[in-house]
Amino acid sequence: xxxxxxxxxxxxxxxxxxxxxxxxxxxxxxxxxxxxxxxxxxxxxxxxxxxxxxxxxxxxxxxxxxxxxxxxxxxxxxxxxxxxxxxxxxxxxxxxxxxxxxxxxxxxxxxxxxxxxxxxxxxxxxxxxxxxxxxxxxxxxxxxxxxxxxxxxxxxxxxxxxxxxxxxxxxxxxxxxxxxxxxxxxxxxxxxxxxxxxxxxxxxxxxxxxxxxxxxxxxxxxxxxxxxxxxxxxxxxxxxxxxxxxxxxxxxxxxxxxxxxxxxxxxxxxxxxxxxxxxxxxxxxxxxxxxxxxxxxxxxxxxxxxxxxxxxxxxxxxxxxxx
Amino acid sequence: xxxxxxxxxxxxxxxxxxxxxxxxxxxxxxxxxxxxxxxxxxxxxxxxxxxxxxxxxxxxxxxxxxxxxxxxxxxxxxxxxxxxxxxxxxxxxxxxxxxxxxxxxxxxxxxxxxxxxxxxxxxxxxxxxxxxxxxxxxxxxxxxxxxxxxxxxxxxxxxxxxxxxxxxxxxxxxxxxxxxxxxxxxxxxxxxxxxxxxxxxxxxxxxxxxxxxxxxxxxxxxxxxxxxxxxxxxxxxxxxxxxxxxxxxxxxxxxxxxxxxxxxxxxxxxxxxxxxxxxxxxxxxxxxxxxxxxxxxxxxxxxxxxxxxxxxxxxxxxxxxxx
Amino acid sequence: xxxxxxxxxxxxxxxxxxxxxxxxxxxxxxxxxxxxxxxxxxxxxxxxxxxxxxxxxxxxxxxxxxxxxxxxxxxxxxxxxxxxxxxxxxxxxxxxxxxxxxxxxxxxxxxxxxxxxxxxxxxxxxxxxxxxxxxxxxxxxxxxxxxxxxxxxxxxxxxxxxxxxxxxxxxxxxxxxxxxxxxxxxxxxxxxxxxxxxxxxxxxxxxxxxxxxxxxxxxxxxxxxxxxxxxxxxxxxxxxxxxxxxxxxxxxxxxxxxxxxxxxxxxxxxxxxxxxxxxxxxxxxxxxxxxxxxxxxxxxxxxxxxxxxxxxxxxxxxxxxxx
Numbered sequence: 001x002x003x004x005x006x007x008x009x010x011x012x013x014x015x016x017x018x019x020x021x022x023x024x025x026x027x028x029x030x031x032x033x034x035x036x037x038x039x040x041x042x043x044x045x046x047x048x049x050x051x052x053x054x055x056x057x058x059x060x061x062x063x064x065x066x067x068x069x070x071x072x073x074x075x076x077x078x079x080x081x082x083x084x085x086x087x088x089x090x091x092x093x094x095x096x097x098x099x100x101x102x103x104x105x106x107x108x109x110x111x112x113x114x115x116x117x118x119x120x121x122x123x124x125x126x127x128x129x130x131x132x133x134x135x136x137x138x139x140x141x142x143x144x145x146x147x148x149x150x151x152x153x154x155x156x157x158x159x160x161x162x163x164x165x166x167x168x169x170x171x172x173x174x175x176x177x178x179x180x181x182x183x184x185x186x187x188x189x190x191x192x193x194x195x196x197x198x199x200x201x202x203x204x205x206x207x208x209x210x211x212x213x214x215x216x217x218x219x220x221x222x223x224x225x226x227x228x229x230x231x232x233x234x235x236x237x238x239x240x241x242x243x244x245x246x247x248x249x250x251x252x253x254x255x256x257x258x259x260x261x262x263x264x265x266x267x268x269x270x271x272x273x274x275x276x277x278x279x280x281x282x283x284x285x286x287x288x289x290x291x292x293x294x295x296x297x298x299x300x301x302x303x304x305x306x307x308x309x310x311x312x313x314x315x316x317x318x319x320x321x322x323x
Numbered sequence: 324x325x326x327x328x329x330x331x332x333x334x335x336x337x338x339x340x341x342x343x344x345x346x347x348x349x350x351x352x353x354x355x356x357x358x359x360x361x362x363x364x365x366x367x368x369x370x371x372x373x374x375x376x377x378x379x380x381x382x383x384x385x386x387x388x389x390x391x392x393x394x395x396x397x398x399x400x401x402x403x404x405x406x407x408x409x410x411x412x413x414x415x416x417x418x419x420x421x422x423x424x425x426x427x428x429x430x431x432x433x434x435x436x437x438x439x440x441x442x443x444x445x446x447x448x449x450x451x452x453x454x455x456x457x458x459x460x461x462x463x464x465x466x467x468x469x470x471x472x473x474x475x476x477x478x479x480x481x482x483x484x485x486x487x488x489x490x491x492x493x494x495x496x497x498x499x500x501x502x503x504x505x506x507x508x509x510x511x512x513x514x515x516x517x518x519x520x521x522x523x524x525x526x527x528x529x530x531x532x533x534x535x536x537x538x539x540x541x542x543x544x545x546x547x548x549x550x551x552x553x554x555x556x557x558x559x560x561x562x563x564x565x566x567x568x569x570x571x572x573x574x575x576x577x578x579x580x581x582x583x584x585x586x587x588x589x590x591x592x593x594x595x596x597x598x599x600x601x602x603x604x605x606x607x608x609x610x611x612x613x614x615x616x617x618x619x620x621x622x623x624x625x626x627x628x629x630x631x632x633x634x635x636x637x638x639x640x641x642x643x644x645x646x
Numbered sequence: 647x648x649x650x651x652x653x654x655x656x657x658x659x660x661x662x663x664x665x666x667x668x669x670x671x672x673x674x675x676x677x678x679x680x681x682x683x684x685x686x687x688x689x690x691x692x693x694x695x696x697x698x699x700x701x702x703x704x705x706x707x708x709x710x711x712x713x714x715x716x717x718x719x720x721x722x723x724x725x726x727x728x729x730x731x732x733x734x735x736x737x738x739x740x741x742x743x744x745x746x747x748x749x750x751x752x753x754x755x756x757x758x759x760x761x762x763x764x765x766x767x768x769x770x771x772x773x774x775x776x777x778x779x780x781x782x783x784x785x786x787x788x789x790x791x792x793x794x795x796x797x798x799x800x801x802x803x804x805x806x807x808x809x810x811x812x813x814x815x816x817x818x819x820x821x822x823x824x825x826x827x828x829x830x831x832x833x834x835x836x837x838x839x840x841x842x843x844x845x846x847x848x849x850x851x852x853x854x855x856x857x858x859x860x861x862x863x864x865x866x867x868x869x870x871x872x873x874x875x876x877x878x879x880x881x882x883x884x885x886x887x888x889x890x891x892x893x894x895x896x897x898x899x900x901x902x903x904x905x906x907x908x909x910x911x912x913x914x915x916x917x918x919x920x921x922x923x924x925x926x927x928x929x930x931x932x933x934x935x936x937x938x939x940x941x942x943x944x945x946x947x948x949x950x951x952x953x954x955x956x957x958x959x960x961x962x963x964x965x966x967x968x969x
Contacts (some may be wrong), residue, residue, distance in 0.1 A: 001435055001437050001438040001439040002438055003406060003434060003438050005438065005442075006402065006406065006438040006441055006442050009442055009445075010395075010398055010399060010402060010445075011395075013398055013402075013445045013446065013448075013562070014391065014394050014395045014398050015391075016446075016449055017374065017394050017398065017448060017449060018390055018391050018394055019449075019451075020448070020449035020452050020453075021363075021377050021390060021394065022454060024453070024456040026456065026459060026460070026472045027375070027376055027377075027452065027455065027456055027476070028377045028378050028379075028385070029376070029377070029378030029379050029385065029386055029473070030377065030378055030386060030387060030390065031386050031387055032378070034383050034384065035378075035379060035383070035473075035477070037383075038380075038477075044433040048381055089642070092473075119616070135406060173478075174464060177470065178473075178474065178477065178478075181474065181478045182477065182478060185478045185480065186478065188534070189480065189513050189514065190537075191533075192515045192534045194532050194534060194552070196468060198468075201498060210513070211515065211534060211535070212534045212535040212552060212553055213534075214532045214552050214584070216468070217467075217468045222619070230553060230585065232532075232551075232552060232584045232585070232603070234551070234584060235467070237465065237531075237549065237551075237583075245467045245468075246467075249467060262553075262585060262604065264583070264584050264585055264603040266583075266603070272413065279583070281558060281604050282604075282605045283585075283602060283605075283618070283619060285604040310386065
């Protein structure tokens with residue numbers, strides 16, 4: 001086959017693919033309302049991060065005198081972006097066909113609902129900033145590797161993921177579909193930290209390193225909780241998950257709990273009591289009383305002679321691990 | 324030293340670096356055939372995602388009437404991108420010097436091989452879409468946090484990683500070097516899910532959250548398997564890995580198996596039997612019979628008095644974890 | 647509320663936010679020296695990667711004849727980028743107000759310090775390349791899935807993370823604030839591998855897959871060490887972390903050690919002796935003698951009858967895992 005022959009085959013390929021598209025209704029988004037845009041969700045996250053930590057991200061040279069103008073510009077742009085995306089999400093939920101097939105003006109109800117949601121959301125930002133102030137302080141105090149609070153704002157993926165979740169949670173609380181999850185999935189992709197927008201996070205929450213952390217939708221976390229990379233606060237999976245929709249499926253972590261790397265805590269009735277400490281790589285599906293330390297038993301040491309590492313003969317395989 | 328003095332030193336720095344480049348032959352790609360482009364691999368992934376789920380990604384406003392034109396445009400661009408990159412990979416394997424040193428026309432054999440591979444690949448897309456239709460359905464049914472199938476297509480990193488792997492696997496099966504791995508490494512970077520293009524995935528495969536999942540080259544996975552974040556389906560490392568090239572080194576997971584967060588299953592002879600469930604954080608290097616649940620023993624609870632958290636005196640260190 | 651009403655509310659929102667910004671001094675960066683730029687840090691990483699592996703990344707078609715010009719161009723651009731960012735970091739540490747409020751010329755001491763640091767850094771690149779040559783060789787030899795060394799350079803996230811860390815470590819050793827951590831956090835975001843710039847890495851270091859790996863600031867790693875995804879080399883967290891600043895808090899891993907997926911090794915006094923092998927998902931807070939294999943006890947198998955998976959009756963929930 002040469003390239004010309006490949007090109008000649010393309011119409012046939014296209015026609016088969018069009019058939020394939022029509023065969024699986026739940027894989028296409030055809031003749032339907034516009035979906036929210038992932039790019040816009042990312043822009044919203046960036047503008048919120050700039051508002052949360054002014055002067056660290058975005059344009060350089062913030063001063064007391066230009067602060068109101070910079071914040072004003074950001075809020076105007078953010079308000080427009082949010083209005084468009086929230087309206088889009090509301091229309092999406094109502095399955096309104098897109099504007100090319102029907103007039104936009106008929107759906108003014110979504111305009112007013114979107115405006116009200118955005119207005120309420122913007123009013124919540126100062127309260128979110130108050131929570132973030134405690135998060136930044138705790139991140140600095142908890143980590144001996146942090147030189148100052150600037151470094152935690154600038155470099156700590158945990159703080160970024162918490163910032164995005166706290167903002168997305170405000171939209172989740174107002175029952176905006178899709179957009180909160182798109183925001184938190186952006187943070188997940190950047191940081192490896194997956195916090196569902198539905199989770200309730202207390203004051204002064206610290207996630208160190210964070211890659212692999214999963215915090216499920218109905219998790220409730222108290223104040224001054226610290227968790228490390230690879231910690232799962234998850235659900236016991238049912239055979240058919242959809243039957244658990246809306247139920248509390250994820251654990252409750254009370255105040256002043258520390259959970260070390262790789263621990264897995266599952267179940268909606270599981271409560272980790274105040275001040276308890278969960279050791280690394282522990283797997284827990286039942287409650288832990290307050291002020292306890294839970295750790296897996298120390299592994300049995302197996303002593304075995306290991307010869308010096310040398311290149312084995314052709315075909316010989318020396319395993320690095322005795323099984 | 325001032326900046327001018329720094330600039331005066333640069334010729335010396337360059338000359339030392341050029342020497343360094345010449346000293347390590349396996350660190351440079353000099354006077355050799357063009358390598359495939361990572362940017363092109365990412366574009367290929369994006370176009371395939373648009374073909375897999377039309378209307379969700381890329382241009383807005385897909386309708387029944389514009390569907391054939393949109394698909395047609397995508398397929399033409401995809402075909403060109405794939406042809407160039409596949410040809411590049413074939414020439415790379417044959418170590419053909421690049422065009423600036425030798426005429427391109429002499430290597431027409433790679434043109435026809437690349438055209439045949441691309442043609443066969445395009446024909447496979449509908450079959451891949453059929454598999455993805457089952458993946459989407461299972462993701463929705465398995466996760467109580469999913470509102471609808473749209474959300475799984477739009478937001479679920481596991482579905483993205485599976486989509487890229489199923490496409491890359493088709494190129495791997497046609498023995499295309501480098502490109503399949505570049506595609507799957509892009510998905511790994513975006514999602515934290517590392518599925519080698521060589522792995523064989525069954526129907527209705529679901530990965531929840533997914534950060535830290537590793538699925539090795541010779542893994543075989545049956546139908547309706549669910550795995551959670553941090554699961555490794557890996558190899559027992561030999562002292563010299565290259566002696567195991569081509570052998571089955573990774574486990575076999577039979578139908579209807581569920582593997583919870585952080586479990587590690589190693590070895591080419593390890594088979595997890597039908598319908599079994601592997602608990603979180605378990606480390607397994609031998610087979611598990613069908614219809615069993617494997618879990619690590621519950622950790623022994625250590626009760627110890629923990630005083631209230633207070634700021635220690637200067638220099639005093641209170642560890643959060645008793646060792 | 648309609649959109650016009652939303653817009654009318656914005657001045658009030660802005661004014662509340664400006665108040666909020668003024669209330670939390672540690673969340674804003676106002677009237678202060680310019681911060682280093684994350685975009686510039688990413689560009690520095692890209693240029694260093696091109697210098698480390700010429701011909702693999704960046705412009706195509708590197709030949710023996712154009713090598714000096716390409717390297718020269720890269721070094722000049724890199725030198726300018728580094729000079730600006732290092733000077734910025736030094737001024738940041740000294741808390742110099744930004745140029746718009748005070749003359750730049752008064753701070754010439756940072757110019758000469760930055761020039762000296764960049765000059766010394768550029769001189770270190772050949773030594774770093776020598777270490778990377780061993781890393782590439784070991785990555786290829788250790789992984790049966792690697793077809794050749796090119797594939798490890800092109801596709802292996804572990805090698806990318808190690809490359810960035812070895813470069814950032816040189817800046818850390820010269821006591822440059824912020825920039826080294828920004829570079830390593832970029833690598834963390836791309837790869838899920840979090841190696842603090844302060845860690846000391848030996849020759850021929852290999853990280854396979856790597857998502858979730860965490861290597862703390864005061865870790866010391868010997869030669870020919872292999873680690874897998876999800877491994878933590880971390881600290882025992884104190885109740886108030888800042889009291890441990892500057893102390894050795896992370897383990898020492900001696901030569902020829904292999905650490906399997908998900909193992910957690912904590913503590914500054916913990917030493918894993920030469921040639922030892924640490925099994926997957928083990929949690930260790932004390933030293934291991936040389937030439938030993940440590941593994942967790944095999945999990946107790948719980949056999950229980952599991953009925954065939956079927957859709958439960960409305961409202962019935964069948965858990966996938968017996969608790």
